[in-house]
Amino acid sequence: MNKTIILSLLTVGLFSASCQQKTHTLYLDELDMSKIESQWGKSKANKSIDGATLTIGGKTFERGIGTHATSKFMLNLDKKGVRLSAQVGIDDEKTTGSVEFYLIGDKKVIWESGLVKANDSAKTIDVSLKGIKKLAFLVTDGKDGIDSDHADWCDLKIEYKDSVLPEFVDQKAAAAAASEKFILTPKPAETPRINGAKITGCSPNKPFLFKVPATGVAPITFTAENLPEGLTLDAATGIITGKVAKEGEYTVKVTATNAKGTATRDLRIVIGEGKLALTPPMGWNSWNCWGLSVSEDKVKSSVDAMLAAGLNNHGWTYMNIDDGWEAKERAKNGEIVCNEKFPDMKRLSDYVHSKGLKLGIYSSPGTLTCGGYLGSLKHEEQDAATYAKWGIDYLKYDWCSYGQEAPQNPQLADYKKPYIVMRDALRKQSRDIVYSLCQYGMGNVWEWGAEMGAQLWRTTGDINDSWQSLYSIGFGRATNSSTEYSKPGNWNDPDMLVVGKVGWGPSLHDSRLTADEQYTHISLWSLLSAPMLIGCDMSQMDEFTINLLTNDEVIDVNQDILGKQAKRVIMESGYEVWVKDLEDGSKAVGLFNTGGVKEAADYFIWDDQAATSNTLTISATFEAMGISGKQVVRDLWRQKDLGEYTDKLEMEVPYHGVVFVKVTPSK
Ligand code: GAL
Numbered sequence: 001m002n003k004t005i006i007l008s009l010l011t012v013g014l015f016s017a018s019c020q021q022k023t024h025t026l027y028l029d030e031l032d033m034s035k036i037e038s039q040w041g042k043s044k045a046n047k048s049i050d051g052a053t054l055t056i057g058g059k060t061f062e063r064g065i066g067t068h069a070t071s072k073f074m075l076n077l078d079k080k081g082v083r084l085s086a087q088v089g090i091d092d093e094k095t096t097g098s099v100e101f102y103l104i105g106d107k108k109v110i111w112e113s114g115l116v117k118a119n120d121s122a123k124t125i126d127v128s129l130k131g132i133k134k135l136a137f138l139v140t141d142g143k144d145g146i147d148s149d150h151a152d153w154c155d156l157k158i159e160y161k162d163s164v165l166p167e168f169v170d171q172k173a174a175a176a177a178a179s180e181k182f183i184l185t186p187k188p189a190e191t192p193r194i195n196g197a198k199i200t201g202c203s204p205n206k207p208f209l210f211k212v213p214a215t216g217v218a219p220i221t222f223t224a225e226n227l228p229e230g231l232t233l234d235a236a237t238g239i240i241t242g243k244v245a246k247e248g249e250y251t252v253k254v255t256a257t258n259a260k261g262t263a264t265r266d267l268r269i270v271i272g273e274g275k276l277a278l279t280p281p282m283g284w285n286s287w288n289c290w291g292l293s294v295s296e297d298k299v300k301s302s303v304d305a306m307l308a309a310g311l312n313n314h315g316w317t318y319m320n321i322d323d324g325w326e327a328k329e330r331a332k333n334g335e336i337v338c339n340e341k342f343p344d345m346k347r348l349s350d351y352v353h354s355k356g357l358k359l360g361i362y363s364s365p366g367t368l369t370c371g372g373y374l375g376s377l378k379h380e381e382q383d384a385a386t387y388a389k390w391g392i393d394y395l396k397y398d399w400c401s402y403g404q405e406a407p408q409n410p411q412l413a414d415y416k417k418p419y420i421v422m423r424d425a426l427r428k429q430s431r432d433i434v435y436s437l438c439q440y441g442m443g444n445v446w447e448w449g450a451e452m453g454a455q456l457w458r459t460t461g462d463i464n465d466s467w468q469s470l471y472s473i474g475f476g477r478a479t480n481s482s483t484e485y486s487k488p489g490n491w492n493d494p495d496m497l498v499v500g501k502v503g504w505g506p507s508l509h510d511s512r513l514t515a516d517e518q519y520t521h522i523s524l525w526s527l528l529s530a531p532m533l534i535g536c537d538m539s540q541m542d543e544f545t546i547n548l549l550t551n552d553e554v555i556d557v558n559q560d561i562l563g564k565q566a567k568r569v570i571m572e573s574g575y576e577v578w579v580k581d582l583e584d585g586s587k588a589v590g591l592f593n594t595g596g597v598k599e600a601a602d603y604f605i606w607d608d609q610a611a612t613s614n615t616l617t618i619s620a621t622f623e624a625m626g627i628s629g630k631q632v633v634r635d636l637w638r639q640k641d642l643g644e645y646t647d648k649l650e651m652e653v654p655y656h657g658v659v660f661v662k663v664t665p666s667k
Contacts (some may be wrong), residue, residue, distance in 0.1 A: 021161040023082050028075075028156045028165070029063050035168035039146050039464050040068040044163030048091040049150050056089035056152055057121030064154035066091060069099045069139040069146055070468055072603055074169040076159075081129030082159035087122035090150055094118050097148030100140045101125075105132035107601040115142055122154060129158065134169070136604045141472075146461045147440065171512075174605040181515045181544035184637040185551040192216035192256040192263040195552045196282070196315025197559045199268040199488070201275030204247050206432050209393075211356025212238035213315045214256040214263065215552070225253040228269060239356040244271045268561075274427070276490045277432050277455035279559040280531045281394070283318025284359070288463075288535025291504040292324035292371045295341035296348055298537075305538035307355055314550045315559060318394055318434075319352055320360030320533060323371040336363075336374065336383050349391030360394030360434070361387055365418030373400060376422065384425035384433070392433060397422055399439035415443035416452065423453035433455050436493065436531075446482040446492055456491040456531050463495035465502050465511040467656060468603055471594065474524045475576060478568035486529050486565035493531050497521065500536025500545040508537055516657030518548055519637060523590050523660040526558035527566035527580045553636045554660065557588040566590070569624050575653070577620045586664035588636070589625060591618040593653040614655035621648045630666040635659070 029045040036043035041050070048054055048066035055061070064086070077079075088101045103125065111127050121359035129135065139151040158165065196213040208231060214220055222238040228250040231242035238256065250269045255262060270278060284302055286294040303319050306312055323346075327337040338345055349359045363383060364375035376383045376397075387395060397419065406414045419437055426433050437449055437457035449457035459482050460473045473494050479485065482492045499518050501508040513521060525532055534549065541549075557580065566580035566588070574595055580588045593616045595602070622628055622645075633642045633649065637660055644666055649657040 007168045021652070023159045024159055024163050026158050026160050026165045027063055028153070028158065029065050029368070031165060032167050033065070035064065035170055036067060036071060036073040037171060038069035038071040039469065040070040040462060043067045043071065048093050048152060052091070052093050053309070054154050055092040056087065056154060057119060058092065059122060060537070061087065061152070063255050064152055064156050067139060067151050067153070069141045069149035069151045070437045070466070070603075071139045071151060072137060074134060074136045074171060074173065074604055076134050076166050076169055077129060077132050079131055080131055080161040081132055081135065082161065084125065084127055084129055084135070084158050086125045086156040086176060087154040088113060088125060089116055089120055089122040089152060090118045090148075091152045094148040094150045097150065098142030098144055099149045099151045100142055102138040102140070102600040103127065103152065104136040104138060104601050105129065107253070107606055109600050117451065118148065134572070134606065136601070138600055138603050140600075145440070159280055170433060171605055174468075181542070183544060184519070184549045185547050186639055188215035188550070189553070190217045191261040192220055192258050193552065194254060194263050194265040194393050195313065196555065197279040198265065199270065199278045199561050201270035201272065201278045201489075202244065202277065203273050203432050204271050205243055206430065208240065208242055208244060209353060209356065209358065210240045210640070211312060211317070212240070212254050212256065212267070214238060214315045215310070215313050216256065216258045216263070217260060218258070220256050220258045223255045226250060227252055228271065230619055231269075231458060232542055237356060247272050250634075274453060276432055276489065277491065279561065279563070280491050280529050281357070281434060282316050282318060282555075282558070284538060285320040285322055285359070285533040285535060288496050288498055288502045288504060289321035289508060289537045290324075290506070293506040294321060294324045294341060299348065300351070302538035303352055303355065303357065309538070309541060309546050310354065311538075311546070311549060312357060312584055314552055315555055316534070318358050318360050318533065318547070319361070320396065321392055322362045322396065323369045323373055323398070325361065326363075326369070326373040328374070330374065330379070334379055334382055336376070336379065336386050341459055345390040352559070353391060358393035359391065360396065361392045362396045362398065364398045364400040364402060365422060366399070366403070366405060368401040370398055370400040377402070377405065381425040381428065384422065384429055387433060388429035388431050391431070393431070394434040394436065395422070395426065396438050398438040399442070410443070412448070414442055415439070415445070416448060419452040419454070427453065444481065446485040450485070450490045455489055456493045458493045458495060460494055463498055465498040467513065470498070470513065470521055473489065473592065474521065474528070474591075475568075477528055477565070478571070483565045483567060486563060488561065488563040491529060491531050492565065494528065496533040496535040497525070499536055499548060500534070500538075500542075501540045502536050508540070511516065511536070514656060515544065516654045519660070520592055520656060520658045522548055522554060522573070523658045524556050524578070524592070527578050527588055527590050529558065529560070529563055529565050532558060551596050551637055551639070552661070553634075557582065557636065557662070570620055570628070573619045575616055577625070579625050582662070584664070586662055587625065587627060588664055589620070589649065589661050591620060591649065591651050591653055591659045593618065593657055595655050595657055616653050617650060618653050618659070619650045620649055625663070631663045632666050634662045634664070636662055
């Protein structure tokens with residue numbers, strides 16, 4: 001070897017040695033936890049999701065991150081990561097639950113835990129990060145719902161070629177940027193149209209309240225023929241009030257007239273014991289926006305925004321206060337009282353009723369609600385009487401801490417017990433109160449909810465504003481046996497709407513669902529005959545959200561008086577077709593591009609994602625949909641006839657979007 005070669009080899013060696021960067025051991029618990037998305041609660045540094053010492057399988061950890069599946073976060077490593085290590089599992093603060101942990105580097109799974117159950121000892125991760133630009137952390141629900149899925153990443157650290165790690169990638173901002181909102185529905189016509197439910201009910205001798213929802217240029221005046229004795233209509237507002245003594249069904253002809261014309265519709269009024277919610281309840285609930293920070297002012301601002309945006313003219317009625325209104329202690333006589341955020345519940349209900357709307361409230365059969373406020377245990381009758389005195393029209397009754405009263409492995413009778421007590425208490429009151437069970441579907445609640453005197457029951461855990469939540473909760477309806485139990489007066493409730501500005505607490509963000517996903521959400525809830533409770537701050541609704549919630553042809557599918565729940569007739573990789581029978585003999589059909597969310601990488605927004613370009617042609621034969629003969633097909637979102645079809649539907653459907661049509665036999 002000559003001298004020059006030896007010299008240059010030496011130089012290269014020295015050079016590469018000096019280039020070898022120093023690595024640093026960095027803990028992820030030092031980053032901003034607010035960028036972590038957890039399906040329930042807020043992720044915490046060095047604590048479990050409930051704020052306890054991180055503990056897995058009996059072993060405690062000083063450092064790490066507590067999350068609640070489904071949870072996710074992402075780091076921009078920019079190829080500077082060397083190794084990652086951690087211990088993962090379900091926190092011992094839960095004794096049930098199952099999850100799966102994933103590490104995904106540039107869309108490829110680089111480590112997965114397999115199914116992890118509560119009480120399992122921690123699993124060790126020790127992987128190379130060589131060459132990875134983006135590293136994503138995911139915990140899924142182990143395919144059995146999110147209950148008790150308190151998932152810990154303990155001692156989570158990275159060997160890194162720099163002294164500081166970048167903050168987590170803001171997936172919410174990335175999602176918002178990837179989603180442009182587009183409006184599909186034309187504005188309501190100037191001529192009058194009567195909207196919403198075609199049937200309503202009330203118990204005999206209890207206060208009746210129904211506003212005829214109608215659109216068209218103001219002012220509109222109303223008339224009603226054949227109103228049952230005891231009821232009167234306010235011609236200027238369309239609000240019908242009074243009490244009817246005699247049981248029976250009355251067909252009332254209601255008319256709405258303005259300067260542009262007249263509209264007429266039959267409204268069936270059913271007077272009978274407990275004949276409530278004969279179509280799925282429509283309204284608003286405070287939980288998905290305000291969480292426990294709800295107050296009278298916030299409720300009132302949503303009432304006023306509901307009226308200002310005219311949503312009440314499309315059938316939206318209930319204004320429901322969720323958890324967070326109760327005082328810390330009961331009055332001396334045991335009566336439940338409101339906290340300082342609700343100075344006068346009766347004043348609020350009077351205001352709501354004067355506008356033709358209704359007021360809902362929330363409690364738990366346990367000692368405490370899920371938010372830690374007072375529940376109704378041993379005060380059920382007293383509470384029902386207080387609600388009636390306040391003028392409450394709707395009660396959501398949430399299992400929560402009742403778990404401590406029930407046996408460890410509840411049997412059917414144990415699930416029913418607390419709901420029977422409140423049913424009987426509600427029935428004794430001088431006003432109707434819609435009874436909404438919330439116990440996340442335990443014990444197949446759909447099989448016995450009606451026997452509890454309930455008009456609706458939650459069939460799932462809590463929804464959030466992500467595609468995977470919408471997918472598993474909404475489309476998951478096809479995989480349980482609840483479908484057949486949906487009928488007028490009894491509804492399966494897949495939880496509230498996640499459109500508009502949501503947040504589950506004082507700070508709100510735009511729903512992370514893309515515009516297409518939001519069209520999917522409302523279409524699917526309409527097909528499922530699901531109760532629709534808007535979960536956003538109504539005072540901040542943008543034009544897109546208002547448009548989404550005021551399509552009367554879509555709402556007609558939700559409010560159809562047959563009360564059938566749609567069935568899934570086609571499920572292929574990446575698309576599904578759902579069909580609902582309607583009262584007039586036609587069918588509502590949803591063709592959904594579900595985009596095959598099931599890959600772990602699909603839970604994240606990656607740089608080069610061209611989500612919206614994944615349009616799919618979905619084809620569904622009439623045979624598969626149980627239809628035969630020539631059909632007129634109408635696009636419900638665009639309110640436009642698409643023409644006559646003879647043997648199949650074939651539609652271009654955007655990624656995670658829907659084509660929602662009504663198919664009517666041609667005359
Ligand atoms: C949960 C319930 C939510 C909300 C919350 C209030 O159990 O599913 O919808 O009501 O409690 O604390």
